[in-house]
Amino acid sequence: MMTAIRLICSLMLLVLMHYGVLGARRFRGGRNPQPRRAPPSPTYRERGDTTESFPLDFTAVEENMDNFMKQVKNLAQSLYPCSAQKLDYDMKLHFLENSSVTCNDGTPAGYYMKESLGSRRWLIFLEGGWYCFNKENCDSRYETMRRLMSSSKWPQTKTGQNLCLPAWFIPYCSSDVWSGASAKTDQSGYAFMGSLIIQEVVKDLLTKGLDKAKVLLLAGSSAGGTGVLLNVDPVADLLERRGHTTVQVRGLADSGWFLDNKQYRSTDCHDTVSCAPTDAIRRGIKYWGGVVPERCRLAHLGEEWNCFFGYRVFPSIKSPVFVVQWLFDEAQLTVDNIHLTGQPVQEGQWRYIQNLGIELRNTLKDVPAMFAPACLSHEIITRNYWIDVQVKGTSLPRALYCWDRSFYDNSRNNKAPPKGCPVHLIDSCPWPHCNPTCPTIRDQFTGQEMNVIQFLMHMGFDVQKMAQQQGMDPSKLLGMLSSGS
Template sequence: MLRCISVFSLLVVFCCSCLASADDGTLYRHFVVNATSRNAVCNDGSPPAYYVRLAEGSSDWLIYLEGGGGCYDEQSCLERYQSSQFLMTSSLSAETFSFSGPVSSNCTANPAMCRFNVAYIHYCSSDWWAGTYPSSKSGNKFHFFGRNIVQAVVEDLLDETVNSTISGSMKTATRVILAGDSAGGCGTFQHADSLASFLRASLDVGQDLVYGAIPDCGWFLGGDGFKEYACTNNEVCNVEHRFRSGESMWGLSPPVDCAAAHPSDLWKCLTGNVIYTFIKEPVFPFLFLTDAWQAVQDGIDIHHPYSQSETAWEESRESENRGYIQGDNMKSVYAVNCVQHVMLYVNSYTDIVVDGVTPSMAIKEWLDGGMQEVKHVDSCTGVNCNKSCPYSFPQ
């Protein structure tokens, strides 16, 4: 079980439903081979785990990056290791795994991708899938190889000598979707273009590959929060402080174009409004206009009724996000106006409705339409105006 304990208390409400039902299809665990020599290990040095389910006769693939936050300095990483060790190692990973949302093999709940081959990559690098530093450079005992781990998993799926069960299984792929939630959504932004380039150079189909990216709630904003406070733990800390502080420890390696535009502030490439502008491949972000995790980091108490000033702050976040996604600024987006975090699993995937369309239906619409423009943005205004969100805060 990978997701039923969350590093963020705000996720506890719905993470206990995270394992999919029996008909959602079992995925089987594999480990990255020669992970140490490839600089592709978990925080604790263990080889990363990933889960695969092959779909007979299908050349479609979903690569899914697990979420789970991160840490930004030695103390926060030690705290994370004590409270959420499973997010820093593969040693606690189960042999089999089932998941809902786009990973599900249930075609009623997941009509768009139920017959895809799936590679679900366990998150164990705490660096938003963008780090490149070993412990010898990070300044503490932990490695941060998120960027390398994604590359290593895909290489293993292409290599016919790695594993008799899955060796070379991705080589004949003709359509690949990269997706992920929360930190995995952030990682999806980070890898969207580089993975596409690598696959087109490696797959049998070459440049004819059909490819797209679906980041779920990996859209985080920098800047000041509602409250200014010292970051004293890993549960609550200003987003910009997290990214600024972690940048040098992780060996942050964002997409080249973004890094060139922000050489002195690489951390900005982890923020959704910045990184989106550099992505060339088709991308379909899913986001909450008032994301619950962002609200907590901003200093909002999401577990109690909002004060007038908290409400005003959240409405300003809503307005800010609308500005980023309106008009031609974003070709495709699914944006919901409620205080929640993560959309593409459990009930949210099939229950949330915008323009009469659920997230599950929106993905099918996007894929069936050749990954052209699909926009569903809540027109209602005010905190939690969309009443279809099953896990919105305050509760």
């Protein structure tokens, strides 16, 4: 078995070094590709742009709200199987009753609401969208992606799906990873109130039926996923202080488990692309007036920035949290200065990518409920293909169902989840896309979908010749590649 693993590793290393990594910009993953934004102009790249210069799609929610709501419906059905009801298909915009809690530019913050009268299970989703950490890159963000800093052009309604539980979508307009608690000042030029926005939304919802709920699931992707880690306990504490102790608060953090690792190649910290993760968050938490969960704050006095990194904040979290994380997260690679632009990947870069998977796997080993496929991508639960990806034969919807069932079983019989219902799922294969259920590789120019074998052939790699050189039967090598074994 070890011989086979070494063979495949050497095979993939050879391919990646000569032809570029799987999932690079020319070969973008996705069974149903999202529309891509045009790249920013060179002017903005030279000025140190933030989210706009990323080749990644960090704002897929706004670009395709219909698809996002479809995935929320699938998520709801996975967690809480229920019969369909006739509901209003539009999510309506509600501004916060507390008008002093605002977006970056002082416009009112708010949420989109879909009611379901009498439901005992509620879902609140935090949008992602990166961040800015000083006046210069926040000004650039405001010029080019204003909806992530202002509610001035938010539509009054968003088309949704027929959900059988109440769902609230909180647009991200605070640029602070949902952590800020500071009003607008002359020095900053902006308000940063992400944590306060969540608190005020929960307060508003208590008057709309949340007080009678049994479960509140706080979910989010990317910056929203980190926002879940930072806010799930404060939300639980808020409900407890207000006497609503019967509401069980849980978290679902998707693609928000970042590492404070050393960059592949260090660069000066000018913007969110070039800045090392620790440097960016150190600057950001001061600029935002950011707050972190109390138990984590006490564990990292004077260095509260640590609480923005999943493996550091997680041990202090009391509320149940399900972590969903690609082992080779594109956003992590980007801030680590591994830019996958279709150019050949050097041997040092490839080793760095493999080590990232090892490091991430190590930080997740003690997380009781998690789903971590060895794929190169960013965000899972907002994507069309999220129900298809499997880890060790178990899909994410199945794992989420098992997670929810574990609370029911434990409260009734104090038993662990039954066999065949795992909740701790992490890939053990060592390279990006070694899991055969990863998002399909797609030629960005032709739209053609390719499996791993087709990709190798497309790049001119002679699988038969390689097998002969290794003394293997070609069909055996092809079988190993296609199965990911």
